[in-house]
Amino acid sequence: MNARVRHWRPDWPCPVAQVLAPHRRGGGDPTYRIDAAGRHWRGIRTPVGPATLCVAARPRDGVVRAEAWGEGAAWVLDALPAMLGAEDDPSGFEARHPVLEQALRLHPHWRIGRTDLVMESLVPAIVEQKVTGKEAFAGFRSLVHFHGERAPGPGTDLRLWVQPDPATLRTVPSWEWLRLHIDPARSRTVVQAARVGPSLERITALDHAEADRRLRTLPGIGVWTSAEARVRSMGDPDAVSFGDFHVAKDIGWALTGAPVDDDGLAELLEPWRGHRYRVQALVGLAALRRPRRGPRMSLPTHYPVGP
Template identity: 50%
Template sequence: MTGRRPQASRVVGLGRPVPLSAILGHHRRGPADPTHRRIGTGWLRASRTPEGPVLLKLAPLADGVRADAWGPGAEWAIDQVPRLVGADDDPSGFVPRPEHPPLVEALRRFGSYRVGATDLVLEALAPACLEQVVTGKEAFRAFRLLTAEYGEPAPGPTDDPGSAAFGMRLPPTAEVWARVPSWKFLAAGVEQRRSRTLVRAATRATALERTLGRDSAAVDAALRSLPGIGPWTSAEVRQRAHGDADAWSIGDYHVGKGITWALTGEALDDDACTEVLEPYRGHRFRVQQLLALMGLRPPRRAPRMTLPTHTPYATRGRS
């Protein structure tokens, strides 16, 4: 344990309230994710920075956030907090159209929302690979099991049963992801298609981190040059690691239907969703998130998908 006292602390003034749950909740892979934890109105986040492991604690203030950090990556994480909570996101030019009243209302209610960036590509890519072609519950379980076995305890008071950070873990390193045996992936419910994609990506981790700072099209091309990574996976990574406000989740089983239902009253396919979103080019992921914050989704007309009990799983189109 690094100790109970933070190794770095800072108050980050942004001139606006920061909706931490809307921003950091997008990085949490299910309620039992050992790398992210909500504590009241604040959040704990365990990650691997270029300077080493860190446990970051964020608490909202009236016009910004307070950040505390433990571990070798503490200073890096503290310096990166403004980008993490969306300080570099520019919503100018985003104007909901009058024919889309739910989006007008979403901006009114959640106008302080910004698209954040972690600046950590593999951290976003590894769980996205696990989430391809399966339900969220399956993917979250796999990430939790693999992180429990191959991650490490996060720095800070994570071994103190009285601490809110008790039991939090770091995600596996690129080197560890690349060496996870195929049978261990299978034991976590991850068939070869997904595990092979993740292992290949882990071997290219250094090159992937160099995509930071590039424009969206270049990042998308670099990510999709890897076998097994398609438009959906690329978008999921760019949303989180690069803070790409345009990277909507094309190819997702639910997202396109949800957006079109909210904006047109009909649950339509991705081609139709792309057309509906065209006036918001540059802000299409912002639209997705604002509508999600409103809780708008089509009514269910069928039972939820059942979880498979065997592998490999049936493909449902996400890659």
């Protein structure tokens, strides 16, 4: 299988690894690999079929080199600039805080990418609802391995996978979800989303507020899940992960010296409305996390206990 190749010259020094990082669901994500040469490999299900995408930054030349294989190869290469932040406009963002000013100085070229692939971001976000990161990544990994498919071209040799399509997700039986360590509440939400998958993909043409409203009409999809999906698929710069166990506490600690709850976070971020996700992301890029205390949670199962 021959590769399609694109050399793209962004008009800013694009930090490929930083922009693509949100699409990696843990170090063992089967749809994402980073090889020894620092190239980023992704298995992607596009509207026209699966694709393997390999992205390599060449900073000295100011060029990003991308190769793609499979039915969706042309689609992912066309989408490459948007995926790497070319459509993001940070011009209206003002740091307004010493911590954010410092983070921006350290990461001046970071942008928010968009994939225009809603289900690709929505399914793992649902799997990550209300569980530990370890459990979420394990559940997503199992779902892809058991019900996804190998990525085309060299993706097969790299053990790169593509997420299952909506038709497949709709047919996974209830007992199988339990075996994947995905409880009934989350599996029902995935299946319900899969039933309307094609219509969900069309929300990327809407404004962010309307896209949020439509996502949250689905049972089981709330503020957090909608934000996680929108920021990746639509590049929404205001999509704050309210409801996250760590986000409010970490941002509060970074900006005020003390953790806050979601109400406190909403008040704290109000001056940055329209760009609130940028604050969240910059705090994350600067690795500003409150001190963690307490024992780690163990990885539970969701098999029924007793009759």
